[in-house]
Amino acid sequence: MKAKYALAGAALAASALMTTAAWAETIGFSQVGSEGDWRPAFSANMQESAKEYGIDLKFANAQGKQEEQLRAVRAFIAQGVDAIIIAPVVVTGWDQVLREAKDAEIPVFLVDRDVDVEDKSLYVTRISADFNLEGKLAGAWLAAASKGTCKVVELQGTTGSAPAIERKKGFEAVIDQFPAMEIVQTQSGDFTTEGGKKVMEAFIKSTNNLEGICASFAHNDNMQLGAIQAMKEAGLKPGEDVLMVSVDYVPAIKDALAAGEANASVELRSAVGKFIYPVVLDYIKNPTELDKWIVIPSDLHTAN
Template sequence: MKKRLLSIMLVAAMVGVMVMGCSQKADNGDSGDASDSGDSDLITVGYAQVGAESDWRTANTESFKSTFTKENGYELIFDDAQQKQENQIKAIRSFIQQGVDYIVVAPVVETGWETVLEEAKAEGIPVILSDRQMDVSDESLYECWVGGNFIKEGEDGGHWLEDYLKEKGMDGEEINMVTLQGTIGASAQVGRTEGFANVLAENDNWNMLELQTGEFTQAKGQEVMESFLKKYDDIDVVIAENDNMAFGAIDAIKAAGKTCGPDGDITIISFDAVKAAFDAMIAGDLNCAVECNPLHGPRVAEIIQKLEAGEEVDKIQYVDEELFDTSMDLEEIVKTRAY
């Protein structure tokens, strides 16, 4: 009898060690199961990120990872969708199955989300949108959205160009331009295209030769810019809807034997204003960068704390943003930048 009892105790102890080992293993990764966490007081957040297509996106991801830590009272389950909506939908369903407390999504595109959001709502899990927006018939499917004012960003870029051309005495000349658009259907693409078009409509001498997506990547931006340069002999301005596509455009322009920047043949306006964009402006290759602040983590954490306290939050929450160009002391400004 004693031997039987001893055997049972040993087996129980071994099982306990195995369970503890599995739990610790899950806690060490970015994508642990919420149900595995031994810290019941932690707020579990599932974040469905677009991907890692740009420097901006990398900074955005780091903002969430550095904010939603165990030291700050959170368990973060992170998923990189690699720019595919179907991957994000799978991630959201996985978050629901794991019973997370909150879901944060930076949607690849604006449409096609209603079904999975209804599933989250049915389980009582609040959804917060970051960076990009969703087009849904029922806005109660998500709590709020945090991000940049993309239409204003586009308009700011257009108004900067108006002032720049006036300073150069070119405001009455015919200006030919092309646009490297972001991923078609993404909120940043939709808003920046619309915003710049609003200013374009006010300038009869501006000719938009063509708009084509560069998918927010440097490689695709370079590829599209190469095709533009072969197709059009006289491009005066390039609108790149993010910095990485602007870097690709710069490479293509130089490879074609042309110049760009304040002293070059082609003026380039970019969006995001990551540190590499400051480097490009300082080097004289880029004229202007309209900021899109990627540091959403602290703002989302603030929203979650308000929801935890039973407070209401504003549906639309814009982050602070600026515009930078080569007339500024960029070397000093970049020292203060976190991205």
């Protein structure tokens, strides 16, 4: 008898599990790859927060290849998932596969990077941080910290890359509001520590030990860390002699902020699941027209 009850109990539990499984939304997520520090953290957060929202997440790593990504998206369509999230490897070449998803009535959401498609109705919305806003936030912090009077040296990211272009534009848009703020030197440090250090060394010489320079704005923390080293080697005190503001908030800049060698860093969030999943789940329950870009707010960290 006991065995019979146990069996029935197990069957009941199993059927209960199956019901929840049937109720849980299945979402396919195609990620770019696992380059750098930021992206693996982003992938891990997407997988962890899927559990919190009770989502059955199918995760596909495209290893930086678009053809791999197209294959993953087609597999998601074939499985009949409830929604597809794509972090595109490249901006072009998406029309066909997105049309296939639309024909299968599966909504597609973009995260991180943008795509270039003629028919914008092929995807629901893009949920991502705004590089331009990051530049503005850095500029606004600097304007306040320097009380609107500041000669800035700028370490640009890789020439022509989207974050470099937009962070520069956003930063300039803010400091243009202040007549006594200007960028006096700008060069590309290619987003690397090595590049940032080389460029800052040259700036130190061409501006006579950063005479009259009040701030260094770097398009990412790595370059700023290089700049900090170059300044220390030249006997300058980064963070005191010159205000240091940059973007990313990587672990090493946290140490620099704590040591007073950096002053502010705009965070490029990797914990973005809590911004992405609610939008996707709401849309699955209640499909309404959304803005084509939902901006994940940026956060700015200072030394204290």
